[in-house]
Amino acid sequence: MNRYNPDLHHRRSVRLLNYDYAQEGLYFVTICVKSREYLFGKIADGEMWLNEIGKMVENEWLYLPAKYPNINLHQFVVMPNHFHGILQIVSPSNAVTVGAGSAHPMGFARPVEFTNPINNPLGTSKTDRAGESNRVGKPRPYAPTLGNMIAYFKYRTTKQIDLSAKLWQRNYYEHIVRNDADYTRIANYIANNSANWQTDCFYEEYD
Numbered sequence: 001m002n003r004y005n006p007d008l009h010h011r012r013s014v015r016l017l018n019y020d021y022a023q024e025g026l027y028f029v030t031i032c033v034k035s036r037e038y039l040f041g042k043i044a045d046g047e048m049w050l051n052e053i054g055k056m057v058e059n060e061w062l063y064l065p066a067k068y069p070n071i072n073l074h075q076f077v078v079m080p081n082h083f084h085g086i087l088q089i090v091s092p093s094n095a096v097t098v099g100a101g102s103a104h105p106m107g108f109a110r111p112v113e114f115t116n117p118i119n120n121p122l123g124t125s126k127t128d129r130a131g132e133s134n135r136v137g138k139p140r141p142y143a144p145t146l147g148n149m150i151a152y153f154k155y156r157t158t159k160q161i162d163l164s165a166k167l168w169q170r171n172y173y174e175h176i177v178r179n180d181a182d183y184t185r186i187a188n189y190i191a192n193n194s195a196n197w198q199t200d201c202f203y204e205e206y207d
Contacts, residue, residue, distance in 0.1 A: 019176075022143035024089050026074070026177035028186045029150060031083045032169045036202060038080040039167070046195040053161060054078045060156045061085060068149055075187040077194065082202050084190045086177065087149065146174065 021027075033039050040054030050058060058078050064087075065071055076085030150172050158167040177183050197203055 021146040022089070024091065026086060026088045026183060027146050028175040028177055029083075029085050029087060029146075030173040031150065031154065032172075032202065033081045034166050034169055036081045036204060038204075040078050040080055040083075042080055043194055043197045046197075048077065048079060048194040050078060056160055057083065057157050060153060060160075063156075064149060064153060067152060068144055070144075071149065075190045077190050079193060079197070079200075079202065081204075084193060086183070086186060086190070087146070089146065 039051075040057060041048060041050040043049070048054075061073065061076060061078075061083070065073060070090055072088040072090055074086035074088060076083070154168050154172075161167055175186070177186060193200065
């Protein structure tokens with residue numbers, strides 16, 4: 001049975017009117033695969049086993065602090081048909097950590113262009129349009145928003161896969177982390193997502 005947690009999942013956009021999503025803070029983000037297809041791997045014995053596409057998604061998430069130096073990445077997980085992560089927007093001087101709960105260190109280079117094992121690779125010669133504001137004469141906005149960051153992540157991951165449809169659902173779900181108790185609850189949910197997969201609201205029976 002699917003279990004919907006209204007504190008963690010939102011069926012539609014709940015962006016706060018007039019809220020500045022470029023300001024410092026912690027944000028819990030969920031992004032779903034289009035039609036909730038199982039594209040990123042499978043759950044076995046309570047653990048998530050990433051396929052090549054899932055590894056690419058993980059690598060692109062881990063690259064975000066190199067693109068946006070004013071963020072830290074906290075707990076995150078790539079699931080078969082969705083992604084959860086806690087992203088922290090900070091002042092540049094405080095951007096010192098990446099991927100709490102992850103073994104990946106800071107300082108890694110841009111991930112190698114992904115080669116889709118099913119279809120032809122995409123993007124090795126295309127302009128990085130989501131990042132084209134970095135070109136000479138077009139500096140990146142001083143304060144990118146959470147939406148800018150998620151759009152770039154979705155763009156980068158979609159760019160590397162040749163699918164007949166889009167990789168992600170059009171929107172994404174976010175929750176502003178308000179306090180320590182809120183953070184602990186969400187971080188524990190992410191950490192245990194694989195083990196509790198069959199009770200997750202995004203779970204569907206395999207064919």
